[in-house]
Amino acid sequence: MPWPGRGHINPMMNLCKRLVLRDPNLHVTFVVTEEWLGLIGSDPKPDRIQFATLPNLIPSELGRANDFLGFIDAVHTRLEEPFERLLDRLNSPSPTVIIADTNVLWAVSVGTRRNIPVASLWTTSATILSLFLQSDLLQTHGHFPIEPSGSKEDEIVDYIPGLSPTRLGDLPQISHGFTHQAFNRFKPCFDQLSKAKYLLFPSVYELEPKAIDFFKSKFGFPVYSTGPLIPFDEVNNRSEPDYIKWLELQPKSSVLYISQGSFLSVSEAQMEEIVEGVRESRVRFIWVARGGESKLKEALEGSQGLVVSWCDQLRVLCHESVGGFWTHCGYNSTMEGIYSGKPMLTFPLFWDQSLNAKMIVDEWRIGMRIRSKKNAEVLIKRDEIKGLVKRFMDGESEEGKEMRRRVCDLSEICRRAVAKSGSSHVNIDAFIEDISKIV
Numbered sequence: 001m002p003w004p005g006r007g008h009i010n011p012m013m014n015l016c017k018r019l020v021l022r023d024p025n026l027h028v029t030f031v032v033t034e035e036w037l038g039l040i041g042s043d044p045k046p047d048r049i050q051f052a053t054l055p056n057l058i059p060s061e062l063g064r065a066n067d068f069l070g071f072i073d074a075v076h077t078r079l080e081e082p083f084e085r086l087l088d089r090l091n092s093p094s095p096t097v098i099i100a101d102t103n104v105l106w107a108v109s110v111g112t113r114r115n116i117p118v119a120s121l122w123t124t125s126a127t128i129l130s131l132f133l134q135s136d137l138l139q140t141h142g143h144f145p146i147e148p149s150g151s152k153e154d155e156i157v158d159y160i161p162g163l164s165p166t167r168l169g170d171l172p173q174i175s176h177g178f179t180h181q182a183f184n185r186f187k188p189c190f191d192q193l194s195k196a197k198y199l200l201f202p203s204v205y206e207l208e209p210k211a212i213d214f215f216k217s218k219f220g221f222p223v224y225s226t227g228p229l230i231p232f233d234e235v236n237n238r239s240e241p242d243y244i245k246w247l248e249l250q251p252k253s254s255v256l257y258i259s260q261g262s263f264l265s266v267s268e269a270q271m272e273e274i275v276e277g278v279r280e281s282r283v284r285f286i287w288v289a290r291g292g293e294s295k296l297k298e299a300l301e302g303s304q305g306l307v308v309s310w311c312d313q314l315r316v317l318c319h320e321s322v323g324g325f326w327t328h329c330g331y332n333s334t335m336e337g338i339y340s341g342k343p344m345l346t347f348p349l350f351w352d353q354s355l356n357a358k359m360i361v362d363e364w365r366i367g368m369r370i371r372s373k374k375n376a377e378v379l380i381k382r383d384e385i386k387g388l389v390k391r392f393m394d395g396e397s398e399e400g401k402e403m404r405r406r407v408c409d410l411s412e413i414c415r416r417a418v419a420k421s422g423s424s425h426v427n428i429d430a431f432i433e434d435i436s437k438i439v
């Protein structure tokens with residue numbers, strides 16, 4: 001049971017594909033709303049993964065970001081009952097295990113009531129989960145609540161097990177505004193976690209050993225890092241959409257791939273600054289517009305780039321003409337950037353993304369930060385964007401070479417993790433073995 005959002009459905013589906021690939025006896029029922037079935041129902045998948053649907057009782061995916069808090073409430077209150085009815089129908093045989101997104105509040109209690117163990121899949125970094133689970137430590141140390149952009153921003157949070165020392169300003173602002181309200185709604189899900197029977201991460205152990213070790217010692221049940229949960233075995237797809245044809249014609253490492261994810265976007269005024277900054281940098285680009293395609297095309301007319309409404313992101317990133325990735329730092333995008341060996345220009349918007357950006361720039365040292373003002377309509381101006389984009393795409397500078405060398409090393413680490421005997425490969429097998437023992 002995934003959370004009904006692209007950044008959650010993708011890793012859940014990739015996990016399920018990996019599971020059925022490793023175990024020829026495993027069958028998966030993948031539960032989505034009817035709307036989501038329309039969006040992903042025709043994507044290729046193994047026969048042993050079958051969809052089952054819940055009615056469209058939550059706001060549509062198309063307007064999800066307009067009232068995200070209402071969306072969270074709807075998932076938390078309206079889908080439990082139809083999910084139970086679905087379980088009633090799936091009774092011959094009934095499921096051995098429920099794999100549910102950690103954010104699906106009611107999943108653990110449904111499993112407990114029915115005596116079906118629940119494996120909780122957390123779809124972003126283990127590092128941020130360690131913060132969310134121990135947010136009371138912020139309070140103990142006078143860091144909760146804090147004023148946004150206040151004097152404490154540069155103070156270092158170095159007392160949370162699992163979290164490397166981090167500037168307070170790089171953590172999500174869970175004590176204020178929209179993020180605070182979202183956090184309050186998700187907090188009960190974190191509290192439920194201790195009642196699950198397994199915890200799965202979409203991460204690679206070698207990328208976050210400290211946080212994953214923390215969870216292994218915290219919970220009395222198995223914890224597995226299984227990532228990256230991205231579609232790496234589908235990259236060699238033979239189809240040739242127009243954007244791939246266009247990429248074929250561009251010089252090696254010359255193209256900046258720009259995507260702000262599948263969900264939130266920036267203000268119009270900010271968008272205008274970004275468009276002009278990128279245009280004036282004269283860097284080649286491929287830009288995912290998500291909705292405003294024709295407007296963006298018009299604004300960028302005459303520049304050396306391509307605007308698309310959607311693309312096969314991992315395939316684009318893995319193309320040799322792409323030299324860098326402008327990203328909002330959603331965790332799937334972060335893993336895809338690393339796997340493809342592309343440095344990242346980070347522009348986080350919400351939730352876990354600022355901490356992902358911090359890991360990209362400061363811990364893994366595979367990217368540059370777009371340092372933006374917080375809580376302003378225009379976070380960063382066009383001249384700064386222009387300068388930064390040029391610097392970022394310069395593969396000949398010492399910093400550019402170093403960043404690229406490091407991301408190639410991490411790409412290799414991810415590829416090894418999913419290869420035979422790699423850490424994630426071994427963990428997927430261990431999870432299968434563990435759930436096979438359930439009678």
Ligand SMILES: O=c1ccn([C@@H]2O[C@H](COP(=O)(O)OP(=O)(O)O[C@H]3O[C@H](CO)[C@@H](O)[C@H](O)[C@H]3O)[C@@H](O)[C@H]2O)c(=O)[nH]1
Pocket residue numbers: 005006007008010123124259260261262263264288309310311312313314329330331332333334336350351352353
């Ligand atoms: O043109 C596009 C654009 C995106 N994608 C895919 O869409 C997914 C986007 O996922 P992600 O990068 O994680 O972004 P969000 O959809 O914004 O993800 C939400 O969920 C993530 C996982 O919990 C969190 O890390 C984010 O903060 C949250 O916004 C990725 O698999 C991309 O490959 C495409 O395939 N084509």
